[in-house]
Structure formats: structure tokens, C-alpha cells
Amino acid sequence: MTTKKSNHQAEWWRRSVVYQVYPRSFNDTTGSGVGDIRGLTKKLDYLKDLGTDIVWLQPVYNSPQNDNGYDVADYRSIDPMYGTMEDFDELMAELKARDMHLMLDIVVNHSSTEHMWFQESRKSKDNPYRDYYIWRDPAPGGGVPNNWQSKFGGSAWQYDEATGQYFLTLFDKTQADLNWENETVRQEAADLMRFWADKGVDGFRMDVINLISKDQDFPDDDGSIMTGDGRRYYTDGPRVHEYIKELYERVYGPYDLVTVGEMSSTTLQHCIRYSNPEEREFSMTFNFHHLKVDYPQGKKWELMPYDFEALKGLLSSWQIGMNEGGGWNALFWNNHDQPRALSRFADDGRCRVASAKMLATTLHGLQGTPYVFQGEEIGMPNPNWNDISEFRDVESTNMYRIMVEMGKTPEEAFEIIAKRSRDNARTPMQWNYGPQAGFTDGTPWIKLDERYPEINVKMQREDPDSVFSHYKNLIALRKTEDVLTDGRYIRLDEGHPQVFAYARTNDRDTLVVVSNFTSEEAAFTLPETHAALGHSQLELLSGNRPEVPTWGDQLELEPYASFMWIIRG
Numbered sequence: 001m002t003t004k005k006s007n008h009q010a011e012w013w014r015r016s017v018v019y020q021v022y023p024r025s026f027n028d029t030t031g032s033g034v035g036d037i038r039g040l041t042k043k044l045d046y047l048k049d050l051g052t053d054i055v056w057l058q059p060v061y062n063s064p065q066n067d068n069g070y071d072v073a074d075y076r077s078i079d080p081m082y083g084t085m086e087d088f089d090e091l092m093a094e095l096k097a098r099d100m101h102l103m104l105d106i107v108v109n110h111s112s113t114e115h116m117w118f119q120e121s122r123k124s125k126d127n128p129y130r131d132y133y134i135w136r137d138p139a140p141g142g143g144v145p146n147n148w149q150s151k152f153g154g155s156a157w158q159y160d161e162a163t164g165q166y167f168l169t170l171f172d173k174t175q176a177d178l179n180w181e182n183e184t185v186r187q188e189a190a191d192l193m194r195f196w197a198d199k200g201v202d203g204f205r206m207d208v209i210n211l212i213s214k215d216q217d218f219p220d221d222d223g224s225i226m227t228g229d230g231r232r233y234y235t236d237g238p239r240v241h242e243y244i245k246e247l248y249e250r251v252y253g254p255y256d257l258v259t260v261g262e263m264s265s266t267t268l269q270h271c272i273r274y275s276n277p278e279e280r281e282f283s284m285t286f287n288f289h290h291l292k293v294d295y296p297q298g299k300k301w302e303l304m305p306y307d308f309e310a311l312k313g314l315l316s317s318w319q320i321g322m323n324e325g326g327g328w329n330a331l332f333w334n335n336h337d338q339p340r341a342l343s344r345f346a347d348d349g350r351c352r353v354a355s356a357k358m359l360a361t362t363l364h365g366l367q368g369t370p371y372v373f374q375g376e377e378i379g380m381p382n383p384n385w386n387d388i389s390e391f392r393d394v395e396s397t398n399m400y401r402i403m404v405e406m407g408k409t410p411e412e413a414f415e416i417i418a419k420r421s422r423d424n425a426r427t428p429m430q431w432n433y434g435p436q437a438g439f440t441d442g443t444p445w446i447k448l449d450e451r452y453p454e455i456n457v458k459m460q461r462e463d464p465d466s467v468f469s470h471y472k473n474l475i476a477l478r479k480t481e482d483v484l485t486d487g488r489y490i491r492l493d494e495g496h497p498q499v500f501a502y503a504r505t506n507d508r509d510t511l512v513v514v515s516n517f518t519s520e521e522a523a524f525t526l527p528e529t530h531a532a533l534g535h536s537q538l539e540l541l542s543g544n545r546p547e548v549p550t551w552g553d554q555l556e557l558e559p560y561a562s563f564m565w566i567i568r569g
Ligand code: TEU
Pocket: 067, 070, 071, 107, 151, 171, 207, 208, 262, 264, 300, 336, 337, 395, 422
């Protein structure tokens, strides 16, 4: 076991910015039309130039790819479509050579039904691997054991003829939930993480890790709280903190790893416990509440304009709550499961560049560790979808079928999928304006956004006014401005219909961030309590409009204008 003393200064990652790589769509070096590990290695100088020091590499393990790798068939392998273990070792070496770090994606709430464990488990009820998964008898009158629903639509239970029992699948029917009540399963999870830690990996992103502890009565959901699909009985479950503490003692602590937990439908209280260092669980957590402000009554598959006040309220309460509770936020607008924030919360047309920069400044001024999802740093929007056949994501194709079966017209269902689909984030990375945007010499596995000739890395990297340069500047500030790491959060806009404004202050400096989220001009006045800020020595750190407004009684903001100032102590 190698104990890593290289990055010992406590919690070095509090000043880090993570770059999220969806390998399927990042860079293809073989002409297969699918990105690969060597493609990532070839782009490390680009990521180093951007300033990101941690790379989050999403699943590259052997997988039938029914959920693009989140259905793992062998945890200690590299899927040939992504390359070889030698390619992986080369990536590790090249990252170290650039003083960069690697975070791997660990998917242990479930495995693929192709995994040896499951293949054995389904053989018979007394197979030694039977208890690795969650098997239940049919309900007394026959049929599924309870009414829990899969997050990808349909029942969460699959019937197995051979043994006459059902197994639980909270996601795709080929993703069987592992039984964490079984100590051996917990050992297996720790062992496979030690395998990668011994190879020099610096951290882990833990997939839907707050779902691993299920209520062992597996009761029907009466729909009285949450969404009625059963998640109340397995989200932040009864033994989840016990299991995560165990992982900390077995792996995260001994290897001094940086870890982030993906917390689906969680609470602030739980995330404080998950990420407060004294709890010895995770370094930080993702929560998704700010990305559900355009879900009518929490329903993902219905459309409404996003609720700006709710968005600001959630970002503010999690800033204040996690700070006071000693927790730590993983900050993000985008990931591989969400439509592009640029198209969702701002303008991906005429004001695309200003909008992309506004969202970046707004997020990177907050307390936590920012995550940049590939393409976000060059302002990639959702693509224009023309037909349902263009979609590849199992969740999207499932939900389209289910919505039409439930009575929506194909046009209505298509409009919803086009807005909500995870594929909006998964189109190939746009490196240049050449064929296939420089992503592949083959045929991409999914369509390119047709605007790539004007939105690509090549055109932005040397352009000081580009979205890329804007991100580079923000990321550099996190290395130099302590207040970005330790500053307390104070909301400054009192429900302004267009503006989100806040301050961050430590015992020395004060940061002020003001963003116009609309296509209209906006006037903003500081609240009485903080009027003095407007008359202080404000030094501009970041802005997305050539004309920087002057602080008088009120600030005049152009559409999507956003600025970050500092008042030095
Ligand atoms: O995502 C979990 C998750 O919350 C999303 O899948 C979300 O449920 C979905 O988009 C429904 O809206 C993680 C991974 O990020 C995702 O890619 C996987 O599909 C999923 O877990 C299962 O491993």
C-alpha cells in the first residue's frame, strides 16, 4: 500500500477546479467515432493551460455500455473501446508530469448484470454470490415486490424466470443494485478502489452513493412525500453514513484521497454530514436541487420556464448552510446528465458569449470546488435536435416511448426530450472548425452541434475575449484570492427579478459578484446594510462587458452583464 505524502497540505483541493471528461465524446484517436483514453492524454496540455488541476474521468471500465459505462461488468479493467491499461498508465504518468491529479468514477450502487458477480448470483438461490444483489419474492398475489419505479422509467424490479424471484434495478434493467447490507460486498467495493489507488489515482467521484442503503422492509410508496416512486425508502438511507465512514477508514483516509459524492435528491443536513471533515466521509458533495428549478412540481418530464428566485434561494441556502455546518459544495452548472445550462438559464443565441461568461462568473465566485464539464469552457450550447432517432441515451429513448404510450403526441414527447435529454451534454467536444470538429476521423457515435465551426477550442484559445480565456482567468483567481476559498457568503439582491448579487468576505477582503440573468437592461441597488460596498475601492477581477458600470446609487447592467470585484482589506 503506497501512502501519498505528495499532496499532503491539508485539503489542497479547496483551491482546485475539476475538469469533467466524458470520454465517449472528448477526443477519438482511432477513428472509431468514440473518444478514448489516448485522446485525453493528447489534450492534457490544453487542460493544464485552462488551469484545471484535477481531471474527473468518467467510467472507462469493461461494460455493455447500456448506460454508457455506468453499467460496469469488470471494475479492474479498461474497456477496449477506450483503450488499454497501458494507455491508462500512460495517462497517469502524463498527469503526474504536469502536477495534475486524476479522479476516477466509481459505480458501486449497482453493477452490470453482465458482471461475473451477477452471472453467478442468478444461477441459484444458494449461490455464494446470491446475496451480492437484492432479490425478493413476488408480491403475495404475484407481480413486483413493491411499487418502486426505475429512474429511467418503468418498474424498478426485473423478474428472473430461473429462480422465480425479482432483482432490484433503480436505473436500467441491466444495472442490478448491489446489496450493501452484505459485508462482503462492502469489502469488494473497498478492494476495487484500493486497486486504482495503488495505481496512483488521487480521488474518486462516487456515483449515486447516497442510494446504497435501502429500507429493508421494501415497503410500497404511498406517494405522501417526495415523488412517490420509492426514493424515500433508499435516498440517504438508514445505514448510508455508516457505510461511507467505513469506506473512509478503509480507503479514502489511508490513501489521502479527494472524494466527491453524487447525492441524488438529498438534503442539506445530510450533505453537511457527508462533507464535514470531522465526520470522515467525503471531501465534498454534488446536490441537484438548483437544477430542478424548471421542473413543475418536481416533475422532470414536464416543461416550465426556470424559477429564478428559487434558483438564487437554493444556491444561497446551500452556501450559507454548508459554510455554517462545515460542509463543502461541489459547484456545477453542467454535467453529462443535464442539458447545457447556457441553453437552460441564459441565451445560447445572440448573447451566447456574454451568457456563458455570466454563468461562469456567477458560479466561480461561490464557496466550494468548481467543476467544468467539457465544452462548457468554450460556451457549447444544446444542439438542435431534428428527430427522435438522433438520441442515444437510454433514459431519453425510454421516456419518449413511455410518454407516447401515456398519450402524449410524438411531437409533444419530442419537444420535452429535446429540452431535457442528457444527450444535450454528450455531443462531441468541438476542437476546431475542420471535419467532425477535430473530434474524430470517423463517424461520431452521436451528432455534432452544427454550430461547431464558430464554437471551438482553436478559435478561442489565443483570443483574450473568448469564453475559454474568461474561464482561464476565473480559475487562476482561485489560486490567488483566499476570499474565494474561505469567504463567508452574503446575498445582496433581495429577490431582484433580473439580478443575482452576492458578496463573499473573510477577515480581510470582500468579493462582490453581480450578474444580470436577463436579455433586458437591469438596474441594481445595494441593500442599505451594504450600501458602503458601492463606495469602496472596488478592483475589477472579472467582467464580460467592455464598459464596466460605475457604482453610484445604482448599477446599470447590460443584458447578461456580470462582474466580480474585490475590496482589499
Ligand atoms: O446519475 C444519477 C442521477 O441522478 C441521474 O441519472 C439522474 O437520475 C437522471 O439523469 C435522471 O434524471 C448517475 C450518473 O451520473 C448517470 O450518468 C447514470 O446514468 C446513473 O447515475 C446510474 O449510474
